[in-house]
Amino acid sequence: MAWANQDKTAIVGVGATDYYVRGKSWPRTINDMAGEAILKACADAGISIKDIDGFSYYSTAGAGYLDKFDTASLMETLGMPHVSFSATLTSGGGGCPGAIGLATAGLVNEDCKYAVTVMALQQLPQHRLGVVFGAAVPNAENSFLQPSGLVGPGHLMSMLTRRHMHLYGTTQDAFGEIVMATRANTHNRPKAVRKVPLTKEEYDASVMLADPLRRLDFCLETDGAVAVITTTMDRAKDCRHKPAVVHACAHGGQREWGRAFAWMGMPDPHFASSGHKFTADRIWNQSGLCARDMDVALIYDHFSPMVLMQLEDYGFCDKGEGNDYVLSGKIRYDAATQGGVNGGVPVNTHGGNLNEAYIIGMTHIVEGVEQVRGTAINQVKDAEFALVSGGPASLPVSSLILRSA
Amino acid sequence: MSEPTKYGPALLLPGEQIRITTNPNTEPFWEAAKEHRLTACQCANCGHFRMPPSAYCPECSSQDVNWPTLPGTGAVFSFVVCNKNPANGEDYVYVPVVVDLDGAPGARLNANVTGCNAEDVQIGMKVTVDWTGIQDGWVLPNFRKA
Numbered sequence: 403m404a405w406a407n408q409d410k411t412a413i414v415g416v417g418a419t420d421y422y423v424r425g426k427s428w429p430r431t432i433n434d435m436a437g438e439a440i441l442k443a444c445a446d447a448g449i450s451i452k453d454i455d456g457f458s459y460y461s462t463a464g465a466g467y468l469d470k471f472d473t474a475s476l477m478e479t480l481g482m483p484h485v486s487f488s489a490t491l492t493s494g495g496g497g498c499p500g501a502i503g504l505a506t507a508g509l510v511n512e513d514c515k516y517a518v519t520v521m522a523l524q525q526l527p528q529h530r531l532g533v534v535f536g537a538a539v540p541n542a543e544n545s546f547l548q549p550s551g552l553v554g555p556g557h558l559m560s561m562l563t564r565r566h567m568h569l570y571g572t573t574q575d576a577f578g579e580i581v582m583a584t585r586a587n588t589h590n591r592p593k594a595v596r597k598v599p600l601t602k603e604e605y606d607a608s609v610m611l612a613d614p615l616r617r618l619d620f621c622l623e624t625d626g627a628v629a630v631i632t633t634t635m636d637r638a639k640d641c642r643h644k645p646a647v648v649h650a651c652a653h654g655g656q657r658e659w660g661r662a663f664a665w666m667g668m669p670d671p672h673f674a675s676s677g678h679k680f681t682a683d684r685i686w687n688q689s690g691l692c693a694r695d696m697d698v699a700l701i702y703d704h705f706s707p708m709v710l711m712q713l714e715d716y717g718f719c720d721k722g723e724g725n726d727y728v729l730s731g732k733i734r735y736d737a738a739t740q741g742g743v744n745g746g747v748p749v750n751t752h753g754g755n756l757n758e759a760y761i762i763g764m765t766h767i768v769e770g771v772e773q774v775r776g777t778a779i780n781q782v783k784d785a786e787f788a789l790v791s792g793g794p795a796s797l798p799v800s801s802l803i804l805r806s807a
Numbered sequence: 808m809s810e811p812t813k814y815g816p817a818l819l820l821p822g823e824q825i826r827i828t829t830n831p832n833t834e835p836f837w838e839a840a841k842e843h844r845l846t847a848c849q850c851a852n853c854g855h856f857r858m859p860p861s862a863y864c865p866e867c868s869s870q871d872v873n874w875p876t877l878p879g880t881g882a883v884f885s886f887v888v889c890n891k892n893p894a895n896g897e898d899y900v901y902v903p904v905v906v907d908l909d910g911a912p913g914a915r916l917n918a919n920v921t922g923c924n925a926e927d928v929q930i931g932m933k934v935t936v937d938w939t940g941i942q943d944g945w946v947l948p949n950f951r952k953a
Contacts, residue, residue: 540826540827540828541828542828542829542830542832542833542859543859545827545828545829545833545859546833546858546859546916546917547917548825548827549820549825549827549917549918549941549947550820550903550904550917550918550919551820551889551892551893551901551903551919552887552903552917553893557887557889557903560887561885561886561887561903561905562885564885564886564887564930565884565885565930568885568930610812610888610890611890612887612888612889613812613814613887613888613889613890613925614887657865666885666905666915666917667858667913667914667915669913673884673885
């Protein structure tokens with residue numbers, strides 16, 4: 403059944419700072435960077451900062467997980483006269499595109515007129531995401547995980563990856579192809595952190611950090627900020643750019659995934675998955691579309707195998723077929739034809755978290771907006787539908803379908 | 808594809824660098840571990856196992872629990888080969904494993920495995936519990952290749 407809020411809102415503004423290698427953004431502060439992203443998003447939309455009256459966060463309003471966004475501080479800093487919607491999705495980066503659905507809830511409820519979704523990330527030495535699970539003070543729950551020495555998200559993701567390799571014969575070659583295929587999309591992107599094309603030999607020589615995963619299977623560690631503005635369709639028509647219409651959006655998940663790799667209790671086949679099946683089914687039901695209807699897929703890539711497992715969970719290929727799908731070139735973008743390769747749907751035409759920048763999923767939303775506007779650097783010809791996913795992590799995970807107006 | 812890495816013996820992370828805390832739901836598990844008795848939280852009403860121990864049975868909502876003595880054996884469900892001690896970043900080969908516990912269907916523990924080279928750990932490998940003293944007098948269940 404079609405979603406009640408289908409095509410009722412749109413993303414009308416996007417803004418971002420430069421992307422800095424972890425820790426290099428200092429002496430900028432996190433509110434400085436968040437402010438730049440929000441002001442640029444307003445300029446992009448053609449509205450005033452004074453028009454912003456809603457905040458729709460994810461990651462529990464966490465800025466880089468360890469700082470917190472506070473609407474009151476942002477108002478004090480940026481001067482919005484009043485706010486009538488301020489809400490967040492729970493848990494972590496899995497909620498990123500879901501925050502646009504939350505914004506939609508505030509907008510269609512007439513709580514607010516323009517809602518901003520923002521993430522800023524500044525990984526100073528005491529605030530490094532990569533060791534966040536190990537740095538946490540022991541509590542009763544994580545006392546069943548930390549003592550094993552699974553201290554970083556990469557360790558945890560490797561556990562799921564190993565199981566996938568065992569069950570389906572998935573190879574490290576496929577992970578390498580995901581990194582290389584998306585790296586091929588950054589050579590022409592001025593702001594990308596990694597721009598030099600990657601060879602298989604270089605991938606194979608990358609140091610093993612958590613066998614079976616190599617350093618290059620891990621996403622970048624980035625400082626920076628990204629903001630996007632969502633509004634109702636009637637207001638979107640008066641904004642500067644063609645609206646990126648919110649066609650479907652869902653967050654959540656099922657109990658078998660739950661706390662996921664912070665738990666490790668997931669039964670097969672959920673263990674060796676991205677935890678997105680439930681949410682994928684929801685957005686396809688909301689929209690009446692399927693994976694093959696997407697013109698481009700912006701898939702959250704904190705770790706390369708999670709791209710493969712999301713391709714399965716979203717139905718780009720069958721469960722267990724991700725290895726062959728990826729290795730047949732089907733996630734590549736062909737600049738010559740401005741389309742996919744071998745019948746596939748281009749994935750992460752912006753280079754993703756692995757190559758461009760890691761701002762906890764926000765860059766994927768920006769790329770989705772630019773694709774359906776028709777202004778992307780690696781534009782897919784006549785892109786009508788863009789899929790954006792967030793996570794995989796503890797629930798909720800989320801996804802979004804943007805549609806060209 | 809490159810050759811698989813030869814890591815050598817899988818080590819235990821040193822117990823003196825490991826801390827846990829408990830709450831009233833989890834404490835019986837850790838008290839049993841102090842006596843080198845492997846248990847798991849089992850619903851006293853419907854028999855469903857859940858780990859970590861929690862306040863309610865997710866199947867029947869009962870709060871009554873049993874702490875049966877398990878055989879102390881299990882099988883590797885998945886594993887990762889790590890090569891740096893997280894406490895200091897020094898080279899150190901250890902293998903975190905997710906273990907399916909015999910006698911407690913659905914219950915798993917995350918631990919280190921020893922008794923073989925890291926590159927020889929396999930999914931499905933049988934393991935037996937091996938107790939490690941950690942900080943504050945607590946005892947941690949790890950596993951050894953059976």
